[in-house]
Amino acid sequence: MEGLEVTVLLGLTILVGTLIAPRLRLALPLVLVIFGLLLGFVPQLREVQLPPETVLLLFLPVILFWESLTTSLRSIRRDFRYILPMSTVLVVASAFAVAGIAVLFGMPWEIALILGAAVAPPDATAVAALGRLLPRRAFMKLKAESLTNDGTALVLYAIAVSVALGGQITPLSVTWDVLVSYVGGIAAGTAVAALGYLLLSRTASTIVINVALLLIPFSAFLAAEIVHASGVLAVVVAGLIVAYISPRVTTASSRRQADAAWPFGVFLLNGALFVLIGLEVQYVVHEISAAAIGRLVLITLAVWGTLLVVRYLFQLLNVPFQGRPASPLPRGIRSRARAVSTVAGMRGAVSLAIALSVPASISEGGGVSGRDEIVFVTAGVIMLSLLVQAPLLPMIVRWARFPVDHAEDEEYELAERAISGAALAALDDLAAEHGVGQEVRDRVRAEGYQNLEFANARTLAREQALVDAEAEALDNMLDEPDPLGIGGVEAATGTAPGASPIVNDATDGTVLQIIATSADVDLAQRSPLIRHEEHTRLKLALLDRKREVLLGLRGAGTVDDMIVRRISARLDLEQVRLQGIEEYD
Numbered sequence: 001m002e003g004l005e006v007t008v009l010l011g012l013t014i015l016v017g018t019l020i021a022p023r024l025r026l027a028l029p030l031v032l033v034i035f036g037l038l039l040g041f042v043p044q045l046r047e048v049q050l051p052p053e054t055v056l057l058l059f060l061p062v063i064l065f066w067e068s069l070t071t072s073l074r075s076i077r078r079d080f081r082y083i084l085p086m087s088t089v090l091v092v093a094s095a096f097a098v099a100g101i102a103v104l105f106g107m108p109w110e111i112a113l114i115l116g117a118a119v120a121p122p123d124a125t126a127v128a129a130l131g132r133l134l135p136r137r138a139f140m141k142l143k144a145e146s147l148t149n150d151g152t153a154l155v156l157y158a159i160a161v162s163v164a165l166g167g168q169i170t171p172l173s174v175t176w177d178v179l180v181s182y183v184g185g186i187a188a189g190t191a192v193a194a195l196g197y198l199l200l201s202r203t204a205s206t207i208v209i210n211v212a213l214l215l216i217p218f219s220a221f222l223a224a225e226i227v228h229a230s231g232v233l234a235v236v237v238a239g240l241i242v243a244y245i246s247p248r249v250t251t252a253s254s255r256r257q258a259d260a261a262w263p264f265g266v267f268l269l270n271g272a273l274f275v276l277i278g279l280e281v282q283y284v285v286h287e288i289s290a291a292a293i294g295r296l297v298l299i300t301l302a303v304w305g306t307l308l309v310v311r312y313l314f315q316l317l318n319v320p321f322q323g324r325p326a327s328p329l330p331r332g333i334r335s336r337a338r339a340v341s342t343v344a345g346m347r348g349a350v351s352l353a354i355a356l357s358v359p360a361s362i363s364e365g366g367g368v369s370g371r372d373e374i375v376f377v378t379a380g381v382i383m384l385s386l387l388v389q390a391p392l393l394p395m396i397v398r399w400a401r402f403p404v405d406h407a408e409d410e411e412y413e414l415a416e417r418a419i420s421g422a423a424l425a426a427l428d429d430l431a432a433e434h435g436v437g438q439e440v441r442d443r444v445r446a447e448g449y450q451n452l453e454f455a456n457a458r459t460l461a462r463e464q465a466l467v468d469a470e471a472e473a474l475d476n477m478l479d480e481p482d483p484l485g486i487g488g489v490e491a492a493t494g495t496a497p498g499a500s501p502i503v504n505d506a507t508d509g510t511v512l513q514i515i516a517t518s519a520d521v522d523l524a525q526r527s528p529l530i531r532h533e534e535h536t537r538l539k540l541a542l543l544d545r546k547r548e549v550l551l552g553l554r555g556a557g558t559v560d561d562m563i564v565r566r567i568s569a570r571l572d573l574e575q576v577r578l579q580g581i582e583e584y585d
Contacts, residue, residue, distance in 0.1 A: 013035050098116035114358060134344060148236065161358070189220045194241075210254055255568070281376060296380070300376070340402075346389050427441065437530075
């Protein structure tokens with residue numbers, strides 16, 4: 001089929017799958033794989049094949065760069081002792097355990113090791129839709145693990161492919177390859193990110209900024225490949241650096257455009273990968289005998305079970321090296337957390353990309369393509385993840401009974417109050433600097449106090465809701481009402497001591513708005529256009545002050561990177577509203 005026909009067909013398949021998956025209450029990746037299997041019954045579609053290197057070089061840089069941009073650096077630093085062994089030693093252990101199981105079923109060692117490298121790394125994108133079910137810290141640990149374990153898996157993959165193609169390896173050469181892959185990948189990612197910083201800091205054009213951001217992951221991957229290092233690690237390092245420096249070297253308009261475009265592009269690439277794996281499975285099924293299919297199904301089940309067992313046992317053996325937690329944990333919480341982490345370690349797009357990138361020249365002695373076996377088993381493991389682990393995860397999380405974590409809400413409220421207070425404190429100085437009149441100054445100050453009072457009221461309402469929930473639970477336990485109980489409704493509309501209320505009483509729960517009108521026109525007042533310009537200048541200066549304080553909180557480790565990203569998005573929207581949408585030629 002022609003490339004245009006394939007592109008349209010893939011797009012339609014993703015569109016239909018997106019519409020149907022919520023109605024069927026199935027995970028979208030599973031629906032897309034099923035659609036790929038159905039399309040594979042058409043002989044012409046079954047022959048659709050992407051060049052192996054295209055899958056690795058086109059799909060992975062974009063997917064991993066976006067994951068890096070949305071990962072918390074603070075979480076990586078805080079849980080580094082957990083992330084490092086899980087993303088290196090566990091990947092190697094999983095790959096060799098899978099290879100050993102596959103060899104027991106008659107698969108050649110070289111092909112088995114490639115298979116192990118493909119299915120070893122868990123993929124955080126596979127559980128992104130269920131991320132809200134996991135505790136925030138657990139999900140960020142899993143996501144950070146997935147970013148670096150891909151690099152380890154691809155180093156193993158390169159070694160295994162070299163062996164399968166007849167290359168000679170020694171312990172010294174393997175050690176050298178690992179060092180070059182990691183050190184070279186980190187260096188390449190850092191160098192490309194530094195060049196990106198120099199370019200981004202010298203332009204304010206939305207188009208130039210986002211084109212540069214698009215080129216960074218591919219440039220990092222290319223630079224690493226030139227020195228035979230890990231392209232995946234280079235992309236991840238570049239993405240983490242860009243995520244940290246982005247608020248200082250990009251504009252509000254460019255960030256809003258990027259935040260809309262990148263998730264959409266990654267969604268399409270992930271969807272296309274899952275459709276393609278369904279087509280690949282159909283191709284493999286039609287190329288091999290029924291007896292071979294039965295053997296591959298058994299290998300798939302054994303490999304899937306091995307991955308779960310190895311992940312759980314490794315976490316159990318790794319406990320002594322994790323150190324003591326800062327605060328005592330409830331009894332049994334660690335063992336339940338290990339079970340949740342085991343089930344959450346699903347395979348996804350990265351495993352697909354590795355399997356599809358296997359050279360077609362790799363074959364077994366009997367003539368059956370080793371690549372076909374790898375694709376079949378990898379697809380089977382992913383489908384088992386989607387069919388079994390995905391529905392099981394919510395039940396496991398409920399069984400684990402994790403303590404409710406309010407850290408994210410508390411940090412968000414702290415950051416909002418800190419930046420609002422700092423903006424109010426700097427208002428007079430900024431107004432004088434920008435030549436803003438007293439009328440506009442008072443108006444902006446009133447808006448600032450309203451925002452600060454709203455943040456305080458929201459904090460009080462959340463805290464009162466927690467108190468009420470605990471009181472209600474105690475009442476239910478004692479089966480009698482609390483005579484001193486106080487509802488949270490009044491607190492939700494209360495203000496801080498000494499602060500004036502923002503709204504009038506409203507028995508129906510609505511906010512009363514008063515519009516001041518006057519028939520008198522003061523001709524001595526400044527022009528509405530001048531007041532509007534002054535208001536815009538002052539608001540933009542206050543937004544810059546808020547960002548400065550927000551980034552200071554991030555640098556001090558007071559608030560998480562994801563909180564900063566969330567608040568920055570709101571500030572960017574406000575700035576775009578003030579400045580207007582940038583027009584493009």
